[in-house]
Amino acid sequence: MNRPPHRPASVLPPSLAPRLLVCALTVGVLWSAAACSTGGDGGSGRTVPASPLAEVSPGASSATLTVAQAKAALITNADLPSQWSGTSGAATWRDGLLKSKVDASGFGTDKGAAADCQKLLDGLYAEELLGTPKGTKAVTGFDDSDNQAQMHYQVAEYGQSELTTQLAWLATLPQKCAAFTAVDGQGGRQNVQVVSAQLPDEGDARQGLQVTMNGQLDGDPSTLTLDVAAVRVGDSALFLTNGGLDGAESDSTAQAVQQGTPRLRQVLEGKTPAASPTN
Numbered sequence: 001m002n003r004p005p006h007r008p009a010s011v012l013p014p015s016l017a018p019r020l021l022v023c024a025l026t027v028g029v030l031w032s033a034a035a036c037s038t039g040g041d042g043g044s045g046r047t048v049p050a051s052p053l054a055e056v057s058p059g060a061s062s063a064t065l066t067v068a069q070a071k072a073a074l075i076t077n078a079d080l081p082s083q084w085s086g087t088s089g090a091a092t093w094r095d096g097l098l099k100s101k102v103d104a105s106g107f108g109t110d111k112g113a114a115a116d117c118q119k120l121l122d123g124l125y126a127e128e129l130l131g132t133p134k135g136t137k138a139v140t141g142f143d144d145s146d147n148q149a150q151m152h153y154q155v156a157e158y159g160q161s162e163l164t165t166q167l168a169w170l171a172t173l174p175q176k177c178a179a180f181t182a183v184d185g186q187g188g189r190q191n192v193q194v195v196s197a198q199l200p201d202e203g204d205a206r207q208g209l210q211v212t213m214n215g216q217l218d219g220d221p222s223t224l225t226l227d228v229a230a231v232r233v234g235d236s237a238l239f240l241t242n243g244g245l246d247g248a249e250s251d252s253t254a255q256a257v258q259q260g261t262p263r264l265r266q267v268l269e270g271k272t273p274a275a276s277p278t279n
Contacts, residue, residue: 065157065236069267070138073155077142078276079259080252087141091150093245096217097224098125100182100190117177127152130166130230130239134159149244155264157236167230170207190215200254202261203231227253233264
């Protein structure tokens, strides 16, 4: 998959001490809480401090994905190309662009599609496009120093029927939300496009999207491009977003799926995943 053309972008700091985050949170709390404090950095693409480390959420007592399995199923930066490192915090464009409201007037009488597109934006911001996990969940994140991008990666148990429903819903979004307008917190208008994205043939079912938001971030022309990938393995799934103001490195998205899906399957089978490859 060809990489999107370079767009004007604010950048993440070139050298921040990497810190791997593995958290016990409801969906998206780590990223949204970290992004809420911009620290007066002028809305640049820089990161802000992340929340303290916490334990993986154990979920309901009937869950089949255990805490130890959830931790073991997470990929590390060794599973990705060499430019990736543990994240230093959430990029401030999450608040500036993803925290937007759909302009429902552009949908005419199709209020259902407008609601679906709003659900998409809200789910991207909160990292909950697959719904609320019914069991254990683990989250981690990575920074791409070469491309000013971030990857947010999680594994969780949802239930097979719930995942089937959510993956089917994701598959409808390239048609329902092919092109629409969203308004950010400062009143800026963002032109949003949603297309399907092919994923490696991994897992029991999968769905990929690419979301592009083109508008302004604090007065500067900006384009946010995000790869979205969801892969079901039994009752559990991996979910990731990858991208930033300088485009999405889709090869890294595919590599994360290729490395992460077998890990999740192996831990669900009670096996110890093979060691991550060296970059």
